[in-house]
Amino acid sequence: MTRILPKNRLDDCIAAWRSAGFSVLAPVRRSDLSRFEEVERSEDMALDLVLTERTIKDHFFPQTEPLIKYSIKKHDIDTQEMVPPERKRVFFGVRPCDASGLAIDDPLFGWDYRDEYWFKRRDNAVIVTIACTTSDDFCMCSSVNLSPDSTKGSDVMLRPLQNGSGWQVEALSDRGNALLGPISSILKEGSDATASTASVPVRFDVDKVMAWLADPASFESHFWKEISVRCIGCGSCTFLCPTCHCFDIQDEGDTYTGIRRKNWDSCSFPMFTMHTSGHNPRNTQSTRWRQRIMHKFNYYRGKFGVNSCSGCGRCTRQCPVDMGITETLQAITNLTK
Numbered sequence: 062m063t064r065i066l067p068k069n070r071l072d073d074c075i076a077a078w079r080s081a082g083f084s085v086l087a088p089v090r091r092s093d094l095s096r097f098e099e100v101e102r103s104e105d106m107a108l109d110l111v112l113t114e115r116t117i118k119d120h121f122f123p124q125t126e127p128l129i130k131y132s133i134k135k136h137d138i139d140t141q142e143m144v145p146p147e148r149k150r151v152f153f154g155v156r157p158c159d160a161s162g163l164a165i166d167d168p169l170f171g172w173d174y175r176d177e178y179w180f181k182r183r184d185n186a187v188i189v190t191i192a193c194t195t196s197d198d199f200c201m202c203s204s205v206n207l208s209p210d211s212t213k214g215s216d217v218m219l220r221p222l223q224n225g226s227g228w229q230v231e232a233l234s235d236r237g238n239a240l241l242g243p244i245s246s247i248l249k250e251g252s253d254a255t256a257s258t259a260s261v262p263v264r265f266d267v268d269k270v271m272a273w274l275a276d277p278a279s280f281e282s283h284f285w286k287e288i289s290v291r292c293i294g295c296g297s298c299t300f301l302c303p304t305c306h307c308f309d310i311q312d313e314g315d316t317y318t319g320i321r322r323k324n325w326d327s328c329s330f331p332m333f334t335m336h337t338s339g340h341n342p343r344n345t346q347s348t349r350w351r352q353r354i355m356h357k358f359n360y361y362r363g364k365f366g367v368n369s370c371s372g373c374g375r376c377t378r379q380c381p382v383d384m385g386i387t388e389t390l391q392a393i394t395n396l397t398k
């Protein structure tokens with residue numbers, strides 16, 4: 062016997078979590094854009110989406126956020142930290158690739174400096190993932206050693222029932238267990254069969270990709286120019302990626318007072334590596350594309366033991382010139398045949 066969350070009790074579930082002090086965020090469709098937003102009713106949730114266009118990363122590492130207020134006096138500087146307030150949040154209906162994305166980024170934000178802005182939000186969030194039963198031509202989780210029902214980064218895993226009446230529920234962490242407390246009277250025992258998970262084909266050989274990237278001869282290969290010639294450097298692939306984490310720090314204010322902000326940045330932009338002297342060590346789009354691939358499948362693994370990609374496919378799905386990462390990784394796989 063396993064625990065079942067009946068679909069027709071989802072509103073009661075939301076109400077119970079809200080009474081326990083949680084905000085509930087779920088996939089929401091807004092005109093042309095889908096993303097995670099706070100919801101009060103189940104009818105506002107878009108749980109049928111293969112994947113939201115924006116990732117849940119936006120809620121942990123916002124596109125722009127104030128870090129400190131500063132005020133420069135005659136002999137002194139006052140600073141005031143602007144750490145986000147405590148806010149307990151449930152993210153309901155997260156896809157396994159997005160949940161994995163958070164887990165992939167955790168070591169980065171806790172590395173040489175612990176980023177409290179990230180961890181305060183992480184520590185107060187419970188990730189309720191729904192295993193995928195559908196996929197599209199861009200999904201590639203199975204190519205990066207994950208799967209449509211991967212549990213990485215999740216606190217609770219929901220598996221859709223074959224008859225569509227609800228989900229099988231599995232707590233994966235203490236936080237997940239605690240979240241099920243307020244809805245214990247809503248959950249029922251059952252042995253209903255679960256639906257098959259989506260079938261996501263392996264689209265490239267990640268081991269071959271990693272081996273080729275680790276070869277010093279690959280760095281100067283003409284491959285990079287050929288494969289990236291279409292890239293217009295728009296940065297969409299980085300901004301929509303659940304694992305991309307580059308940012309820039311800017312001060313906004315006048316000579317005496319202001320706010321220091323953390324803003325997303327992208328390795329696709331020429332300004333990303335521009336030196337004050339005017340020299341740019343990555344002065345072509347191909348060197349910038351090489352950096353993106355090397356970072357995700359070589360450097361990040363070297364530092365944290367994991368690739369910086371959860372296989373969501375957004376970078377390919379949303380690329381305005383129909384490029385993205387899959388084509389590059391397939392081409393590298395073919396190079397090494």
Ligand code: SF4
Nearest residue numbers: 292293295296298380
């Ligand atoms: S690969 Fe596509 S989405 Fe990424 S920067 Fe280039 S054009 Fe933009």
Ligand code: SF4
Nearest residue numbers: 302370371373374376
């Ligand atoms: S690199 Fe592309 S496929 Fe991988 S996690 Fe980022 S957006 Fe998704």
